[in-house]
Amino acid sequence: MNNSKLHVGLLFGGRSGEHEVSIVSAKAIATALAQNPSYDVRPFYIQKDGTWRSPQDSSVVLESGMAPAASAESANFQLPVEVNAIDLWFPVLHGPNGEDGTVQGLLQLMQKPYVGNGVLASAVGMDKIMMKSVFAQAGLAQVKYVALSRASWQRQPEIWCEHIELELGYPCFVKPSNLGSSVGISKVRDRAQLINAIASAISYDARVIIEQGVNAREIECAVLGNDRPQASVIGEITFKSDFYDYETKYTPGMADLIIPAVLPPEVAQAVQDMAVRAFQAIAGAGLARVDFFYIESTATVLINEINTFPGFTATSMYPKLWEATGIGFPELCDRLIALAQE
Ligand SMILES: Nc1ncnc2c1ncn2[C@@H]1O[C@H](COP(=O)(O)OP(=O)(O)O)[C@@H](O)[C@H]1O
Ligand SMILES: [Mg+2]
Structure with a gap:
C-alpha cells in the first residue's frame, strides 16, 4: 500500500506579491489531499528570495499558514534532494515566477506531470498585452x-x-x-x-x-478540464471601493462573493461559452478562472482576463464556484491531479 502512494509535491510561497495568499491556498489544498490515502503529500516552500525549502521546513510554514520572517541569508537556488522522490507536482503559486510559465518550465524539465496550465498558457495568461491579442484573435469581446x-x-x-x-x-x-x-x-x-x-x-x-474604463458588474467563471473543459456556475464580486484594487482584494470584508450571480440565463450561458473559448484560446490545461465585465444597461459581456492559477483558499472564488456546481474542495483537488496525469 505504502509503495503505491503517489508522492505529490506541493509547491507554494514564491517570488511574487501573492506569496501570503499562496500559503493559505496551499494549506487548504494540503488539508484536502490528506483526506485521500492514495497521496503522500510533500510540501516545498519557496521563500520570497526564491530559495526552496525542504519538506521538513516547509511543513512548519504550512502549519502556521504564515510566511516566516525573512532570513538574512542570500538566496540558494539549489533544489532540495527530496525533489527527486516526487511523482507529480501541484504548483500552488500565484503571479510572476509561479503562474507565468517559469516554474512550469522547470517542472517540464524535471519530466514529471504537474497540475494546471503548461508553459505557454501560463505565460500568455500572465501577460495582459499577449492575453488580449490572443482573445482578439479568438473573437472574444473586450474593452478597447x-x-x-x-x-x-x-x-x-x-x-x-x-x-x-x-x-x-x-x-x-x-x-x-x-x-x-x-x-x-x-x-x-x-x-x-x-x-x-x-x-x-x-x-x-x-x-x-x-x-x-467601463462601468460594469464584475463576474467570474471557473473552468476545469483538459480537452473537454467544463464551465462552472457564474459568480459575482461586489465592493464599495472605486475599483477592485489591492486593498479591496485582500482586506477581509471589503468585497463580497455572490454565487451564483443573479443574471439572465442567456447572459450566464454566454459567459460560460466565452470562458471555455478563452481557456482554449490560450491552450489551457487543468484549470483557470475567467473574469468578465457585464454592462447591465446594454447586456454586454466583455472578457477582462484569465487567471491560470486563481486563488485557491477555502473561501476563494474558484473552489466556491465548483462547490456551487457540485464539486466539493477535496474532489476538485482529486480531479486536478487526475487531469495532470492524463
Ligand atoms: N477597463 C476597465 N474598466 C473598469 N474597471 C477596470 C478595468 N480594468 C480593470 N478594472 C478594475 O481593476 C481591477 C483589477 O484589474 P485587472 O485587470 O483584473 O488586474 P489584475 O490582473 O491585477 O486582477 C478589476 O477587477 C476592476 O475592478
Ligand atoms: Mg483581476
Whole structure:
C-alpha cells in the first residue's frame, strides 16, 4: 500500500506579491489531499528570495499558514534532494515566477506531470498585452486598449497621450502588462493622472496597457478540464471601493462573493461559452478562472482576463464556484491531479 502512494509535491510561497495568499491556498489544498490515502503529500516552500525549502521546513510554514520572517541569508537556488522522490507536482503559486510559465518550465524539465496550465498558457495568461491579442484573435469581446512600451513612451509621451485620449478617453485604466493582484494599476481621469499612472506602471514593467474604463458588474467563471473543459456556475464580486484594487482584494470584508450571480440565463450561458473559448484560446490545461465585465444597461459581456492559477483558499472564488456546481474542495483537488496525469 505504502509503495503505491503517489508522492505529490506541493509547491507554494514564491517570488511574487501573492506569496501570503499562496500559503493559505496551499494549506487548504494540503488539508484536502490528506483526506485521500492514495497521496503522500510533500510540501516545498519557496521563500520570497526564491530559495526552496525542504519538506521538513516547509511543513512548519504550512502549519502556521504564515510566511516566516525573512532570513538574512542570500538566496540558494539549489533544489532540495527530496525533489527527486516526487511523482507529480501541484504548483500552488500565484503571479510572476509561479503562474507565468517559469516554474512550469522547470517542472517540464524535471519530466514529471504537474497540475494546471503548461508553459505557454501560463505565460500568455500572465501577460495582459499577449492575453488580449490572443482573445482578439479568438473573437472574444473586450474593452478597447492601447499597448505601450517604456522606450516608445519615453520617446513621445505627448503623442501617446493624444492617441490614448482619442482612442479611449477618460476614465481609463493603466496597468503593468505582467503583474497581477491589481498592483501598479490606476484609474485615471485626466492627462496629469495619466502621465503619473504610466510612469508608475512603467516602473513595474517595461510594457504597459491602457484600457477604456467601463462601468460594469464584475463576474467570474471557473473552468476545469483538459480537452473537454467544463464551465462552472457564474459568480459575482461586489465592493464599495472605486475599483477592485489591492486593498479591496485582500482586506477581509471589503468585497463580497455572490454565487451564483443573479443574471439572465442567456447572459450566464454566454459567459460560460466565452470562458471555455478563452481557456482554449490560450491552450489551457487543468484549470483557470475567467473574469468578465457585464454592462447591465446594454447586456454586454466583455472578457477582462484569465487567471491560470486563481486563488485557491477555502473561501476563494474558484473552489466556491465548483462547490456551487457540485464539486466539493477535496474532489476538485482529486480531479486536478487526475487531469495532470492524463
Ligand atoms: N477597463 C476597465 N474598466 C473598469 N474597471 C477596470 C478595468 N480594468 C480593470 N478594472 C478594475 O481593476 C481591477 C483589477 O484589474 P485587472 O485587470 O483584473 O488586474 P489584475 O490582473 O491585477 O486582477 C478589476 O477587477 C476592476 O475592478
Ligand atoms: Mg483581476
